[in-house]
Amino acid sequence: MSARVAFARTAYRQLVAHANQVARDRRTEAIGWLLGYFAPEGVTVLDSVAATRYKSQSRYGAEADPREELAIATSYPRTVGIVGLYHSHPFRDETQHAIFHSHTDDTTLKSRASRRENYLSVVTDGHDAEVFVVKGGKTEVTPEIVDGLTYRDALRRYTCDVSLRLEGTLEIPAMDGLLGALEREVAREIEAGLRAADAELEPKSGVLRIPGLAGKATKTAIRVSRQTGGAGVDLQIHTGVAVYLPPANAAEVLAVMKQEIQDDVVYLLWHGLDAKALAGPIVDLEANLGSLRVQETNPLPKKLFKPAKRSLVVKRGSAPT
Numbered sequence: 001m002s003a004r005v006a007f008a009r010t011a012y013r014q015l016v017a018h019a020n021q022v023a024r025d026r027r028t029e030a031i032g033w034l035l036g037y038f039a040p041e042g043v044t045v046l047d048s049v050a051a052t053r054y055k056s057q058s059r060y061g062a063e064a065d066p067r068e069e070l071a072i073a074t075s076y077p078r079t080v081g082i083v084g085l086y087h088s089h090p091f092r093d094e095t096q097h098a099i100f101h102s103h104t105d106d107t108t109l110k111s112r113a114s115r116r117e118n119y120l121s122v123v124t125d126g127h128d129a130e131v132f133v134v135k136g137g138k139t140e141v142t143p144e145i146v147d148g149l150t151y152r153d154a155l156r157r158y159t160c161d162v163s164l165r166l167e168g169t170l171e172i173p174a175m176d177g178l179l180g181a182l183e184r185e186v187a188r189e190i191e192a193g194l195r196a197a198d199a200e201l202e203p204k205s206g207v208l209r210i211p212g213l214a215g216k217a218t219k220t221a222i223r224v225s226r227q228t229g230g231a232g233v234d235l236q237i238h239t240g241v242a243v244y245l246p247p248a249n250a251a252e253v254l255a256v257m258k259q260e261i262q263d264d265v266v267y268l269l270w271h272g273l274d275a276k277a278l279a280g281p282i283v284d285l286e287a288n289l290g291s292l293r294v295q296e297t298n299p300l301p302k303k304l305f306k307p308a309k310r311s312l313v314v315k316r317g318s319a320p321t
């Protein structure tokens with residue numbers, strides 16, 4: 001049995017049009033991602049987004065810049081986002097049947113599918129498209145092309161207010177070790193917070209309360225100070241976290257929320273801290289990390305990061321640059 005694949009008509013048309021455009025303009029292969037969500041009954045594709053940066057791009061092959069995929073993947077809450085990829089075979093004029101899944105395509109799909117069982121691979125010639133899914137081997141599936149498809153009917157929103165404070169000394173030799181060390185400490189803190197007391201889910205509102213992660217931070221900011229043998233750190237994170245799940249997967253809420261909290265803290269650290277602050281020897285600094293929230297946009301909910309108004313890193317004892 002193959003998985004059920006539902007495709008929003010707009011997403012389907014968009015990817016075919018993109019492939020067609022690139023074939024006409026540059027006569028090369030086009031790549032893009034399929035966005036949606038996995039549910040017990042199958043995969044739903046609600047949007048498609050074209051790659052804009054390529055590592056290589058020719059008529060018979062292309063490779064997208066992995067940084068672009070990472071940026072897309074991390075801009076959605078954990079359970080929605082990339083569910084597959086598409087690419088084009090822009091040689092419809094050369095062969096009877098340009099849509100096929102090549103050996104290279106098989107390899108690409110298999111490495112992706114190891115992450116998600118129903119990861120999709122769409123091949124298009126710029127006019128039609130075929131959908132493949134790996135589930136114990138590559139299978140072509142006939143997608144249902146649906147009008148007016150929305151996640152709102154199929155996914156439930158769960159939220160959690162997180163207030164987390166981390167104070168201590170990190171044994172790091174230089175600033176470039178800061179984020180890695182903080183990620184490990186944050187993971188430990190979240191673990192401890194979840195163990196401290198049972199989380200409570202309010203079924204009606206979808207609000208999840210985690211007592212161990214409530215109330216220690218008043219803002220979202222970091223302070224770093226030079227200390228013997230490392231860096232003194234005071235990290236405060238106050239943020240609202242949201243995840244989306246099919247009602248049938250409600251039992252997973254806590255596990256998914258835990259991962260999402262970790263994701264959001266890491267996101268805030270990576271986006272809120274100036275890259276310049278993360279190089280060189282350990283210095284005294286203070287930074288506001290900005291804010292992150294999930295917007296209920298169409299066709300999918302998306303994370304919106306707002307940099308802090310005064311995000312300037314203050315280095316005591318050195319002139320601001």
Ligand SMILES: [Zn+2]
Nearest residue numbers: 087089102105
């Ligand atoms: Zn191919």
